[in-house]
Amino acid sequence: MKTTEQGFVNQNDQRNDGCTQEPGTDHCQKFYRMTCLRCGHHYLANGSDIWQRKCPKCLGGKP
Numbered sequence: 686m687k688t689t690e691q692g693f694v695n696q697n698d699q700r701n702d703g704c705t706q707e708p709g710t711d712h713c714q715k716f717y718r719m720t721c722l723r724c725g726h727h728y729l730a731n732g733s734d735i736w737q738r739k740c741p742k743c744l745g746g747k748p
């Protein structure tokens with residue numbers, strides 16, 4: 686499964702909930718909706734960051 690596929694869960698228990706139409710902050714990236722499976726926090730991440738993303742609330746990731 687690709688990191689940009691909806692339903693992907695990375696090594697930090699962060700789940701990709703699908704692409705948004707919002708442009709990301711990296712070159713040619715879109716923001717993806719992410720859910721933390723540890724605390725339930727929702728946030729947005731660049732597609733290129735999904736594989737290594739950490740929850741900004743409980744894992745100290747960038748906001």
Ligand SMILES: [Zn+2]
Nearest residue numbers: 721724740743
């Ligand atoms: Zn969390």
